[in-house]
Amino acid sequence: MSAHEFPNWHLESLTAHSGVGYDPVYGAVSTPVYQTVTYQHPGSELGPYDYSRTENPTRHATQEAINRLEKGAGTLLYSSGMAALTVLVQTLQQGDHVLITEDAYGGTYRIMVDLFSKFGVSSSMVNTRDLNQVEDHLGPRTRLVIVETPSNPLLRISPLAELAELVHAHHAELAVDNTFMTAVRQRPLEMGADYSVYSATKYLAGHNDVLAGAIVCKAPEQYRRLNDLTNATGSVPGPWDAWLLLRGLKTLAIRMDRQENNARALAQFLSTHDRVRSVYYPELAEPSVKAVHMEQASGYGAMLSFLLKDPDTHIALMDRLKVILPAVSLGGVESLITHPYNETHRELPEPMRRKLGIIPGLMRLSVGIEHIDDLLNDLSDGLRD
Ligand SMILES: Cc1ncc(COP(=O)(O)O)c(C=O)c1O
Numbered sequence: 001m002s003a004h005e006f007p008n009w010h011l012e013s014l015t016a017h018s019g020v021g022y023d024p025v026y027g028a029v030s031t032p033v034y035q036t037v038t039y040q041h042p043g044s045e046l047g048p049y050d051y052s053r054t055e056n057p058t059r060h061a062t063q064e065a066i067n068r069l070e071k072g073a074g075t076l077l078y079s080s081g082m083a084a085l086t087v088l089v090q091t092l093q094q095g096d097h098v099l100i101t102e103d104a105y106g107g108t109y110r111i112m113v114d115l116f117s118k119f120g121v122s123s124s125m126v127n128t129r130d131l132n133q134v135e136d137h138l139g140p141r142t143r144l145v146i147v148e149t150p151s152n153p154l155l156r157i158s159p160l161a162e163l164a165e166l167v168h169a170h171h172a173e174l175a176v177d178n179t180f181m182t183a184v185r186q187r188p189l190e191m192g193a194d195y196s197v198y199s200a201t202k203y204l205a206g207h208n209d210v211l212a213g214a215i216v217c218k219a220p221e222q223y224r225r226l227n228d229l230t231n232a233t234g235s236v237p238g239p240w241d242a243w244l245l246l247r248g249l250k251t252l253a254i255r256m257d258r259q260e261n262n263a264r265a266l267a268q269f270l271s272t273h274d275r276v277r278s279v280y281y282p283e284l285a286e287p288s289v290k291a292v293h294m295e296q297a298s299g300y301g302a303m304l305s306f307l308l309k310d311p312d313t314h315i316a317l318m319d320r321l322k323v324i325l326p327a328v329s330l331g332g333v334e335s336l337i338t339h340p341y342n343e344t345h346r347e348l349p350e351p352m353r354r355k356l357g358i359i360p361g362l363m364r365l366s367v368g369i370e371h372i373d374d375l376l377n378d379l380s381d382g383l384r385d
Contacts, residue, residue: 018065069183072216074223081199083235084213094120106347128158164192186297202331205248259302263367311361323378330366
């Protein structure tokens with residue numbers, strides 16, 4: 001089934017029907033887990049599948065479900081978000097250059113500095129909110145720009161349509177890490193991006209139980225190029241992980257609604273708390289920034305960060321919380337709190353962390369689906385004197 005068979009369906013209906021219609025034998029409503037590596041074909045004739053590194057029916061159904069949400073030319077699944085980003089950069093050649101949002105996820109920085117630099121692919125971290133800075137760094141060998149908006153962990157907003165225009169004028173491609181917003185809130189391809197990249201581990205799967213990644217491609221030739229490379233290198237998920245992701249997708253829209261409502265209430269609560277210096281959440285951003293976000297997104301998402309007045313408070317906070325779990329990762333049904341300075345962003349050199357505002361008092365909250373009163377009471381208790 002292609003995206004175009006569901007032209008008028010709302011995202012809630014598309015997500016609920018993820019994987020429906022993929023069992024040709026029994027009509028199973030839930031796509032089966034095709035736990036097989038190889039496929040018998042009738043005699044010398046080849047069948048639709050031949051080897052599971054190349055394609056597997058469960059993985060195929062999951063890819064199609066994600067592809068429908070963004071109306072892509074094709075979507076590929078990976079064993080993690082980092083595997084997806086790695087394959088994307090592997091499409092480049094020695095001498096090429098990549099630009100990345102300066103406060104992007106630390107792992108993105110790490111593969112560029114620790115891995116791709118050894119193969120002659122260079123990178124620069126830039127403030128992608130500022131088009132002049134981006135233009136200054138776009139060189140003749142810049143082939144790829146990787147943007148996170150809202151960024152991780154400071155929820156900074158970069159203007160997608162303007163970036164796409166600028167990047168294309170320099171004959172490069174734009175990839176947007178859409179992990180935080182997901183297709184139910186932001187569709188980068190519609191804003192001109194070439195790729196929408198995911199840590200599907202997060203909201204798409206949604207239950208803190210599966211690692212996966214995805215890339216949605218705008219054009220068929222981009223999809224073919226990535227598909228060939230993925231088949232050659234093999235960083236694909238197994239059928240069970242693809243199935244867990246497919247099951248998670250069915251509730252993506254309602255999970256996001258609930259998580260976002262909870263996040264809005266927590267952001268308001270924190271913004272008036274006397275132990276909190278500032279809250280980073282798109283709804284609370286200054287009006288011009290909020291306007292840019294709402295031009296390209298249909299909601300604020302469920303990630304927020306806040307800065308404690310006294311950085312040492314973070315220890316008591318993390319020790320006292322009971323509903324909100326101290327853990328890395330994000331986007332699942334359970335609320336999680338992270339200390340980016342020591343956890344998700346520790347790969348960044350200390351001066352860079354400080355320059356970006358990733359300082360010891362900064363906390364990142366991934367808001368889950370719990371009852372809002374329990375979350376408010378938990379935070380209130382955690383922040384008490
Ligand atoms: C925005 C973002 N992109 C990519 C990744 C990497 O994804 P994974 O952990 O699935 O490899 C993460 C992980 O936290 C992330 O937060």
